[in-house]
Amino acid sequence: MRCPYCSHDETQVAETRESDEGDVVRRRRRCLKCDKRFTTYERAEMAFPSVVKKSGARVDFEVSIEQIDAAIERIQDKLIGTGLREVPSTRVGELVMRELKRLDKVAYVRFASVYRSFEDVDEFSRLIKDI
Numbered sequence: 001m002r003c004p005y006c007s008h009d010e011t012q013v014a015e016t017r018e019s020d021e022g023d024v025v026r027r028r029r030r031c032l033k034c035d036k037r038f039t040t041y042e043r044a045e046m047a048f049p050s051v052v053k054k055s056g057a058r059v060d061f062e063v064s065i066e067q068i069d070a071a072i073e074r075i076q077d078k079l080i081g082t083g084l085r086e087v088p089s090t091r092v093g094e095l096v097m098r099e100l101k102r103l104d105k106v107a108y109v110r111f112a113s114v115y116r117s118f119e120d121v122d123e124f125s126r127l128i129k130d131i
């Protein structure tokens with residue numbers, strides 16, 4: 001790891017710490033030439049496999065980790081924002097459905113059809129029309 005101040009390529013790790021979630025390693029480094037200190041962050045690079053469609057065509061996985069993280073964050077914010085100590089699972093389900101609707105229409109329809117356990121075809125077609 002090259003020093004960002006003087007570009008010297010020998011640095012020493014002074015301290016290593018894991019984030020609370022354990023997904024990021026933070027290292028405090030010291031340059032052996034100019035003695036300045038800096039921090040580096042190490043995280044796993046997640047590579048999704050290509051998706052092979054029925055036709056044999058290969059496409060990239062369309063939903064990014066950032067989009068999923070953002071969706072989960074919005075759900076958490078809304079639940080925390082209620083200020084309640086308990087929420088019914090139906091409320092969580094509704095929030096998940098709302099996020100899925102934005103991310104992936106097909107996943108939304110699949111989730112909704114199981115979650116809402118549609119009683120009849122009309123109810124299902126109303127949901128389809130809605131998107």
Ligand SMILES: [Zn+2]
Nearest residue numbers: 003006031034
């Ligand atoms: Zn340096």
